[in-house]
Ligand SMILES: Nc1ncnc2c1ncn2[C@@H]1O[C@H](COP(=O)(O)OP(=O)(O)O)[C@@H](O)[C@H]1O
């Protein structure tokens with residue numbers, strides 16, 4: 001069974017229909033890249049998956065559990081949405097780190113709050129009955145994540161003291177800290193100077209090796225080609241073409257895909 | 268009267284100025300927050316009511332507002348509340364001016380709460396949407412996001428405009444003398460009238476200058492303390 005199934009997602013803002021029925025599925029450990037020209041609805045799709053937007057129609061199922069069904073109002077309550085969000089992580093184009101917290105605090109903040117809440121409600125969090133014990137475990141995990149993104153030495157720095165590439169790596173570690181089933185990236189390198197994109201892409205490649213399930217919206221064709229298992233080309237709110245990278249990027253069948261890629265190669 | 272006696276006499280008045288300053292800050296600053304939230308409410312009625320109130324309070328001279336608060340209970344309800352309080356305090360404890368000071372405190376608190384609310388609103392609205400979204404995506408609740416992420420950034424951004432208002436506030440306390448509250452300038456005018464001494468009027472400036480100097484140092488430190496991050 002697929003880890004994630006997305007069925008017929010439709011999203012409109014007022015009268016403009018931005019997603020016109022998106023359907024796809026994702027296996028555990030699979031990496032999906034989404035390409036397509038600006039305005040085709042890529043960001044909106046990721047925002048729907050992270051419940052920052054509510055689609056007017058469609059279903060989202062993770063691990064067999066229906067997280068969202070536009071026809072079922074129970075899945076739309078604020079509490080349900082909040083729980084659902086933990087299945088997904090999102091790395092933003094603009095990083096959105098919390099400026100008043102250190103790198104380490106950025107990573108641990110959300111889980112510490114979750115642990116506090118759980119201990120208060122149920123008496124324990126991940127086997128810890130004591131909040132300080134839980135915090136120690138969360139700290140340790142953060143150190144591991146910082147090592148994974150190569151920023152152990154920046155642990156106590158503030159975001160404003162880091163380069164864009166470093167900030168984006170912190171954002172990745174922060175998203176991983178909540179242990180999402182699926183990690184989404186919205187053009188993670190678009191806000192970076194060209195010489196800084198490499199360090200971020202390298203981290204994502206490592207995550208693939210570690211078997212993470214990821215959805216990556218990107219304009220880095222070379223990267224998409226060799227990191228993805230599947231590439232989706234979106235056009236005007238629909239999936240125009242989807243398949244292995246050798247096909248979609250290497251030998252596109254759809255005329256719109258061909259046009260998009262040829263415009264891309266001109267640069 | 269010697270220089271020292273004048274100083275003591277004026278300082279008595281300045282204590283009243285400081286009282287108005289302190290109470291206005293202590294009550295007005297918290298009261299500004301619910302007003303700010305009302306001005307940002309998703310309900311149009313609440314939002315517009317709040318905005319109209321803020322518009323009126325900021326649009327009318329504070330001196331006029333003091334008169335309104337002081338005289339309206341008597342004119343409208345035939346019950347001069349604040350004069351009665353004056354008498355009551357004077358007869359029971361020999362304290363003069365209590366009712367007048369109370370009217371001034373109410374007028375100042377309402378007035379400054381409205382100014383503060385606009386500063387808060389500006390601060391809150393200036394925080395990028397991405398900060399909220401980053402919080403939501405990590406599973407935080409709306410209130411956690413506000414308390415743990417937004418608040419401190421707002422505080423950092425509002426310290427400079429708040430400092431301006433606070434410095435204006437100490438000078439505005441002089442307006443209390445329009446209903447004969449014995450703040451420092453009223454005291455100096457008293458000396459001019461009864462002792463034909465004019466120089467104490469100018470000397471009052473020194474009190475303000477010293478206090479504003481202290482405020483500037485304290486607020487500057489606060490601003491510096493919050494400058495460890497850049498948002
Ligand atoms: N909150 C919104 N309100 C109105 N229109 C929106 C909103 N968000 C996105 N859109 C519109 O939806 C379309 C798709 O946007 P987006 O998903 O950001 O595309 P992409 O990420 O592929 O560039 C655009 O035309 C954009 O103007």
Ligand SMILES: [Mg+2]
Nearest residue numbers: 042043044186
């Ligand atoms: Mg986009």
